[in-house]
Amino acid sequence: xxxxxxxxxxxxxxxxxxxxxxxxxxxxxxxxxxxxxxxxxxxxxxxxxxxxxxxxxxxxxxxxxxxxxxxxxxxxxxxxxxxxxxxxxxxxxxxxxxxxxxxxxxxxxxxxxxxxxxxxxxxxxxxxxxxxxxxxxxxxxxxxxxxxxxxxxxxxxxxxxxxxxxxxxxxxxxxxxxxxxxxxxxxxxxxxxxxxxxxxxxxxxxxxxxxxxxxxxxxxxxxxxxxxxxxxxxxxxxxxxxxxxxxxxxxxxxxxxxxxxxxxxxxxxxxxxxxxxxxxx
Amino acid sequence: xxxxxxxxxxxxxxxxxxxxxxxxxxxxxxxxxxxxxxxxxxxxxxxxxxxxxxxxxxxxxxxxxxxxxxxxxxxxxxxxxxxxxxxxxxxxxxxxxxxxxxxxxxxxxxxxxxxxxxxxxxxxxxxxxxxxxxxxxxxxxxxxxxxxxxxxxxxxxxxxxxxxxxxxxxxxxxxxxxxxxxxxxxxxxxxxxxxxxxxxxxxxxxxxxxxxxxxxxxxxxxxxxxxxxxxxxxxxxxxxxxxxxxxxxxxxxxxxxxxxxxxxxxxxxxxxxxxxxxxxxxxxxxxxxxxxxxxxxxxxxxxxxxxxxxxxxxxxxxxxxxxxxxxxxxxxxxxxxxxxxxxxxxxxxxxxxxxxxxxxxxxxxxxxxxxxxxxxxxxxxxxxxxxxxxxxxxxxxxxxxxxxxxxxxxxxxxxxxxxxxxxxxxxxxxxxxxxxxxxxxxxxxxxxxxxxxxxxxxxxxxxxxxxxxxxxxxxxxxxxxxxxxxxxxxxxxxxxxxxxxxxxxxxxxxxxxxxxxxxxxxxxxxxxxxxxxxxxxxxxxxxxxxxxxxxxxxxxxxxxxxxxxxxxxxxxxxxxxxxxxxxxxxxxxxxxxxxxxxxxxxxxxxxxxxxxxxxxxxxxxxxxxxxxxxxxxxxxxxxxxxxxxxxxxxxxxxxxxxxxxxxxxxxxxxxxx
Numbered sequence: 030x031x032x033x034x035x036x037x038x039x040x041x042x043x044x045x046x047x048x049x050x051x052x053x054x055x056x057x058x059x060x061x062x063x064x065x066x067x068x069x070x071x072x073x074x075x076x077x078x079x080x081x082x083x084x085x086x087x088x089x090x091x092x093x094x095x096x097x098x099x100x101x102x103x104x105x106x107x108x109x110x111x112x113x114x115x116x117x118x119x120x121x122x123x124x125x126x127x128x129x130x131x132x133x134x135x136x137x138x139x140x141x142x143x144x145x146x147x148x149x150x151x152x153x154x155x156x157x158x159x160x161x162x163x164x165x166x167x168x169x170x171x172x173x174x175x176x177x178x179x180x181x182x183x184x185x186x187x188x189x190x191x192x193x194x195x196x197x198x199x200x201x202x203x204x205x206x207x208x209x210x211x212x213x214x215x216x217x218x219x220x221x222x223x224x225x226x227x228x229x230x231x232x233x234x235x236x237x238x239x240x241x242x243x244x245x246x247x248x249x250x251x252x253x254x255x256x257x258x259x260x261x262x263x264x265x266x267x268x269x270x271x272x273x274x275x276x277x278x279x280x281x282x283x284x285x286x287x288x289x290x291x292x293x294x295x296x297x298x299x300x301x302x303x304x305x306x307x308x309x310x
Numbered sequence: 311x312x313x314x315x316x317x318x319x320x321x322x323x324x325x326x327x328x329x330x331x332x333x334x335x336x337x338x339x340x341x342x343x344x345x346x347x348x349x350x351x352x353x354x355x356x357x358x359x360x361x362x363x364x365x366x367x368x369x370x371x372x373x374x375x376x377x378x379x380x381x382x383x384x385x386x387x388x389x390x391x392x393x394x395x396x397x398x399x400x401x402x403x404x405x406x407x408x409x410x411x412x413x414x415x416x417x418x419x420x421x422x423x424x425x426x427x428x429x430x431x432x433x434x435x436x437x438x439x440x441x442x443x444x445x446x447x448x449x450x451x452x453x454x455x456x457x458x459x460x461x462x463x464x465x466x467x468x469x470x471x472x473x474x475x476x477x478x479x480x481x482x483x484x485x486x487x488x489x490x491x492x493x494x495x496x497x498x499x500x501x502x503x504x505x506x507x508x509x510x511x512x513x514x515x516x517x518x519x520x521x522x523x524x525x526x527x528x529x530x531x532x533x534x535x536x537x538x539x540x541x542x543x544x545x546x547x548x549x550x551x552x553x554x555x556x557x558x559x560x561x562x563x564x565x566x567x568x569x570x571x572x573x574x575x576x577x578x579x580x581x582x583x584x585x586x587x588x589x590x591x592x593x594x595x596x597x598x599x600x601x602x603x604x605x606x607x608x609x610x611x612x613x614x615x616x617x618x619x620x621x622x623x624x625x626x627x628x629x630x631x632x633x634x635x636x637x638x639x640x641x642x643x644x645x646x647x648x649x650x651x652x653x654x655x656x657x658x659x660x661x662x663x664x665x666x667x668x669x670x671x672x673x674x675x676x677x678x679x680x681x682x683x684x685x686x687x688x689x690x691x692x693x694x695x696x697x698x699x700x701x702x703x704x705x706x707x708x709x710x711x712x713x714x715x716x717x718x719x720x721x722x723x724x725x726x727x728x729x730x731x732x733x734x735x736x737x738x739x740x741x742x743x744x745x746x747x748x749x750x751x752x753x754x755x756x757x758x759x760x761x762x763x764x765x766x767x768x769x770x771x772x773x774x775x776x777x778x779x780x781x782x783x784x785x786x787x788x789x790x791x792x793x794x795x796x797x798x799x800x801x802x803x804x805x806x807x808x809x810x811x812x813x814x815x816x817x818x819x820x821x822x823x824x825x826x827x828x829x830x831x832x833x834x835x836x837x838x839x840x841x842x843x844x845x846x847x848x849x850x851x852x853x854x855x856x857x858x859x860x861x862x863x864x865x866x867x868x869x870x871x872x873x874x875x876x877x878x879x880x881x882x883x884x885x886x887x888x889x890x891x892x893x894x895x896x897x898x899x900x901x902x903x904x905x906x907x908x909x910x911x912x913x914x915x916x917x918x919x920x921x922x923x924x925x926x927x928x929x930x931x932x933x934x935x936x937x938x939x940x941x942x943x944x945x946x947x948x949x950x951x952x953x954x955x956x957x958x959x960x961x962x963x964x965x966x967x968x969x970x971x972x973x974x975x976x977x978x979x980x981x982x983x
Contacts, residue, residue, distance in 0.1 A: 148849055176879075178847055178855065181769070181805035186845050188857045188879060193898070193929075208877045208898055210843055210859035212811060214803075224813065226843055226859045228875045230900065230927075230955075234861040236841065 060093060060264075060277070060289060062239055062251060064177070065185055065213030066221045069241050069249070071273070072109050072293050075120045075139060077209075078175035078189045079151025082118045082141035085111045091293035098284040102128045117142060122153070130162045139173075147179040159198060169196035171204050186212040206230045211237070219243045223253070233257060255279070264289070271295050337911040341921055354533070354569050355381065355546045356917045359424065364445075365483050366426035369407070370400040375525075376484060378560040380421060382553070384718050385560060385691060386698035387412045389650055401427045412696075412720055414765070419807065444482035446983040447489075451475040451916065453948075453976035455496065467497030467624040474500070475570055476509070488516040493570035497624030504629050511621060513575075517566035525582040525589060531567040531575050534593055535559070536643055536656040537689030539745035540704035540712045540734070540752050544574045547744050552800050552814065554761030554775045557716055557728045557746055558691075558700050563591045563643055572621030573599065574742065576639060592642035598633035604667065613667040636663040650693040659684040660741050673784035676710075676737040676754070683707060685740045696720045702745075710738040712752055714745055728761040736783035748779045748794070748820075756780050771802040781821075792821035794835060808848030816840040838864045851887060856880035864906045874906030875899070876924055882913075889938035897930040915946025915978050928954040942983065948976040 061077035063069030070084035072091035089111045097103040105126035112119050120139040127133055134157070141151035155171040175189040191207040198204070211225030221241040228234040239253025239262075249266040264277025275291040358379055367376055369391070377388045387410075394410045395401065404427050407413045453473045473496045479489030492509030499505040515530040533544035539559045544567075547559055564582055567575040580593030600618040605611075614635060623632045641658035665681040668674040687704035701715035716730035730746055733756040745752040746759070757779030764772045776797040783791060800814040818838045842860040849855055862874040878897035884890075893913050901907055907925040914920050915934045924930070930953070936946035951973040 145849060147847070148855070176855075176857075178845070178849075180803070180809045180811055180845075180847060184803060184805060184811065186811060186847075186857075188845075188859075188877075190877075190898075193896075206898070208859070208875075210845075210857060210877060212813075212843070212845075224843070226841070226861055228859070228861070228877065228900070233873055234875050236861070 060095075060291065062223050062225070062237070062253075063213075063241065064175075065187055065211055065223045065225070066215050066241065067179065067185060068215060068218065069221065072111050072120075072295075073275075073291060075109055075111060075151075075153075076107065076122060078177060078187045079120070079139045079153045079173055080141050080149040080175040080177040080187065082111060082120050082139060082151050083143050083149040083177075085118065085120075087295060087297040088112050089293055089295045091291060093289060093291045095287065095289045097287045098281060099286060099288070102130070104128065116140070120153075131160070133157070133159045135171075137171075137173075141175075149177045151175040151177075157196070157198075157204060159202075167198035167202065169198045169204055171196050180212075183215045184212060186210075227257075251277070258282075266291075271297070337919070341909045341911050354565065354567060356919075357568060360917050361481065361484070362424035366424055367484075368428045369404075369425055370395070370427055375562045378562065379484075380424060381548075381560060382421060382556065383417070384412075384555055384698065385558060385700070386693050386696075386718055386720065387417070389693045389698070393649070403427055416765075416771070416804070444480055444486065446981075447477070447479045447481075448981040448983075449475070449477040449479075449978065450980075451976065451978040453496075453974060456973040456975065468503055468626070468629075469494075469497050469499040469505075469624065471496050474509070477568070479568060485519045486517070487566055488514075489568055490514040491568060491570065493572075493621075495622055495624065497622070504623070504632070510623050511570065511572050513567065513569075515566040515568055517564075523583045523585060525584045526562065526564045526591075527579075527581045528564050528566050529579050531577050532580050532593070533565045533567045533575050534580065534641065534658070534742075535561040535563060535565065536641075536658070537654060537687050537702040537704070538700065538714050538716075539743055540702045540714060541656060541685035541687045541740050542641065542658050542742050543744040544576070544742055549746060550748075550759070550775060550777060550796065550798070552773060552798070552812075554763050554773050554798075555718060555726050555728050557730055557759065557761060558698075558718065559746065563589075563645075564593065570621075573617065573619040587647050589645040589647060590642070591644075593640065595637075595639045597637055599635050599637050600628075600631045600633060601635050601664075602631055603634055603664065613665045614662060615667065615669060634664075637661070652691045654689045655686070656689065657684065657686040658742075672789070673786055676739065676783065678739045678741065683739070683741055685743075687712075704738070704740070706739055708737065710735045712738045712740075712745075714747075714752075716746070724765040726763045728759075730759040732757055748777065748796075749781075749785070754781050754783045754785065756782070769803055769805045771804070773800040773802065774798060785821075788821045790821070792835070794818070794820035796820070808854075810844075810846045812842075812844050814840075814842045814844070816842075836865050838862065852883060852885045854880075854882040854884070856882070858910070860908055860910075862901075862906050862908055870903070870905075872901065872903040872906035874901035874908050874925070876908040876910060878910065880913075889941070890935075891937075892933070892935045894934075895930070895932050897924075898928075899924040899930065900927045901925045912950070914948040914950070914976055916976070926954060928952045942981060944978075944980040944982070946976075946978045948974075948978075950974045950976075 061074040063071055064074035064078040064081040067084060070081040072085060072089040073093065074081035091109045093107045095105040107122065107124040109120055109122045118141050122137040122139060124135040125132065135155050137153045137155040139151060139153035141149060143149045153173040155173065156168065157171050158166060158168040160166040171192045172194065173191045175187065177185060177187045179185050188210045192204045193206055196204050207227065207229045209225055209227040211223065213221055213223045215221045219242060223239045223241065225237040226234055227237065235255050235257035237253060237255045239251055242250045244250060247268045252263045254261045258281050260279045260281050262277065262279035264275055266273055266275040271294055273293045278286045278288045280286055374388050374392060377383055390411045401407065404425065407418050408415060454471050474494045477489065477491040479487065481487035491513045493511045494500055494509045498510045501508050513531045515528065515532060517526065517528045519526050534542050535545050536542040539547060543559060545561055545565055548556060564580045576593060576595030577597035578593065578595035582589055582591040602615045602618065604613050604615040606613065618631055623629050638661040639658060643654055643656040645652060645654040660683045662681045666678050668677040684707040685704060687702050689702040691698065691700035697717055697719045699717050704712040712734040714730065714732040716728065719727040721727050732747055734747065734752045734754065736754040738753050740752065743752050747755050748757060749755055757777060759775065759777040761775040766772055778795045780793045781791060796818040798814065798816040800812055802810065802812040804810050819835045821835050840860065840862045842858065844858045846854065846856045857879045859877045863871065865871045876897065876899045878895050880893060880895045882893045899908065904925050907923040909921050909923050911919055911921050912932060913934050915936050930950065932948065932950035934946060934948045936944065938944045
């Protein structure tokens, strides 16, 4: 009985803290926050706003592992592949969260287009499924739409809707709609500010404010706070040739840390070649 | 579905468009003052903006009164312009405005559509032309809410579900104007029953300006605006909002009234004459009003318990109260004008056919009693160096006092400041007042307001205000003397002419939510927090994209925290900025109650658009198409549909303007000859 209660408690908390994509709650707001800047958008930004796919110049693969509040039962994993296809930029995203008793998974395909000089639009189609031991499983289609607008060389604004027309698992179970809007301002190549409002259906809206600071072309620090559960967060990313390694965590006053590990492989190194830069200068 | 098909068909038929939208800044002001706009129903201001768009104000001949009508130019800047013109001669180009002290690029940009500069020689020709080339405007609007619940309600309403509006107006420039309108609200009878003459409300006006010593003569319906609104202000006036420097009430005393609102105006005659430096205004009005009537069966007498300002006469009960009383009013003002100084005396007197007697509650202790009421005041304004001072001292017939003083200061070319102090006695009462106060009516309040606008860099602007107020006596639903405060911070980023991004945070602490009876002895201060992120960007010459995300929390009632969220995206398509125009909005709203409702402006094809409050959990979309054929005939069609999310609780229909959970169609035809 205790075990069952614990499962229900975890399930409730899990669904309450979800606000980004399957398995990644709002407290992991820093993942992909670079979508609001043209310099720091990466493979993980695609899940935040599909329009950011335009900023990925070469093919890339990314994997995220996330453990909310260090609870094994809430583990979430996501992998993304971005490709330049003859039809345009395409990304394939797969995500999984939960464990044997209850889990959710998502498989999605995204594409993006640049419409004119300052607007880029992206769309992602998802196939979502849930499985609960003893209760069976269900699946539902979903869609995500993202828009990024360049207001100036330094400022970029985005708007994103996930499941605006929510698919249904069963008659009474439907996908959660999530809306977000925000902007990023790049004060310099090294320092950017990001602001975002995220609203998941039936939940309090989260306001995320963060800064991105590049100590070195290879080392980037992101830190900020999300008003949902008043969670501060921090992450550090290290670029090593074609690889990038990102380690981050958010912190909840009662439930503690939620660590995240993200690894990405880029077909072309995202770090500018010093010799080429010097030659250009 | 049939309606949708009709709309789509009309869309395809449409082949050109007209611009009727109001500037984003006015949209924002209208949202900030949504309650006031809804209450007064005064769209004269928006009509005027439309008129100025067609016939821009010539800055080489415009006087202070005309420039004040735009309501966005501070008086100090008007004075600066007039002095500059006197000193340097007529302006050669609109770009010369940047040389006028205090006139910023952003202000010029904002009013660019409504102003022009003509050479002096042409002005006479233009005037001659205008004398024979006035403009006739015929406008017809019909709208209907399509909703099953409302269809059920219409059983109790005596009339059908269409709202109909008809208006005719003739004007040339701002000098001669006359017209009439008829308005029928949804549910009211039409050419039958109690409304055998057709519309439930008719309005007529005739206004002439600048004929010899006659500055203004107005017959029929008109509004009267005096001083800083402590004794009389009937036109639309904005209160606290993002325009932190628009704190001074500015308007000519008499203005022709041409709106569908059925309460806030006078009906009779008014005139202003100018004798040297003296402006003398007098008016007389007599009209019937709707009111709730109480009966004292012991003394066999009737009295007014409350006025009905909404203008709805849809049911037998509402019809019983229709035009039950006669209001007779008279008043006047005397203003002495110097270049940088203005001093005025104002007075109004009201007589009702029945005495006013409010409900016997402690908060009504000082309310207006009896069949007569009068107010008088002294107002002044002057410009000294880089500051503009204004104020009003008012009294009622029992010599209760109200006082307001303010200053607008250009502290630095990049910093503007504004301050207002007001002190209105608990016992002070005025019947048609609307001053820069926290309450709707100026009474029972003292407070201080400070606003600031800083141009941080070329593209950045910071606006902020703080207001601290105190109500020394009880108020409706506040059963204690109370205090409150409010502040707003807005960061505005305009990297170029076609892009604007702002982030606004607003916080307010105010007592309220207590019950009317004594069961809850103490009304707590409720706190409202509002965060808004708003974007507007021109993607091309023909395409504009707008988006907003807004989050609101409100704990106005003890233990009842409410949350609201609204997000929308707009696409405005205006091919080559010619005559065809369309706008589409997709919106999602989720609020946990009515107290956390969020206001948003909608372009519904009408002159002023509409500001609607949104609550509940629903998707909403609208489509507005407007088209101008040969610059004479304009039609616009507006289709809006709100779809509650399945499973979300049903929320009440407040009135026909709120359209949560239903569809609305609006059709407007306008002919200009």
